[in-house]
Amino acid sequence: MIxxxxxxxxxxxxxxxxxxxxxxRERTAAMIAKLLGVSFAQNRATVEDLTQEVxxxxxxxxxxxxxxxxxxxxxxxxxxxxxxxxxYRRHAGKVRFVRIGExxxxxxxxxxxxxxxxxxxxxxxxxxxxxRRAIDRLDSPAREIVIERYYFERSYDEIAEAYHMKRATVxxxxxxxxxxxxxxxxxxxxxx
Numbered sequence: 001m002i003x004x005x006x007x008x009x010x011x012x013x014x015x016x017x018x019x020x021x022x023x024x025r026e027r028t029a030a031m032i033a034k035l036l037g038v039s040f041a042q043n044r045a046t047v048e049d050l051t052q053e054v055x056x057x058x059x060x061x062x063x064x065x066x067x068x069x070x071x072x073x074x075x076x077x078x079x080x081x082x083x084x085x086x087x088y089r090r091h092a093g094k095v096r097f098v099r100i101g102e103x104x105x106x107x108x109x110x111x112x113x114x115x116x117x118x119x120x121x122x123x124x125x126x127x128x129x130x131x132r133r134a135i136d137r138l139d140s141p142a143r144e145i146v147i148e149r150y151y152f153e154r155s156y157d158e159i160a161e162a163y164h165m166k167r168a169t170v171x172x173x174x175x176x177x178x179x180x181x182x183x184x185x186x187x188x189x190x191x192x
Contacts, residue, residue: 134181
């Protein structure tokens, strides 16, 4: 459906964008679910709606994707995903999502919010936000490489191939990025 809109809008780059959509659609949906902290199976409609919103933005800003190198396109896509999820969170209010694993009958994990005291829950959530903000402050492509490694659990070799880097360069970027994140977290801890 999205690509029929594109045919009427601008046929230039249609094949390239359609191929990019097919290559990245599943990863985009997985990243959206991961950023929301939800199970795709139980929140399929929400994740699919947000995925569609991301690709409508891709169509709107097609110049950022058509004829661009892979790492630029993926970096732009990651930024759009993060913006869509951020906007959704801001406007969604208090929506209760099922935790990953609940749909399998496993029940909530042992570290469920109800098992901890309110102070521990607050501190853990605050720390998660600090980590997210520290990752947001990383430059591109370091930010995307950290996301690929720790959100998508991609190997160094997979990341190196996707970003056309040497494996050792990926390791260096990750090492420096983690050092910077750690430094910012320590500084935030001293201020708090």
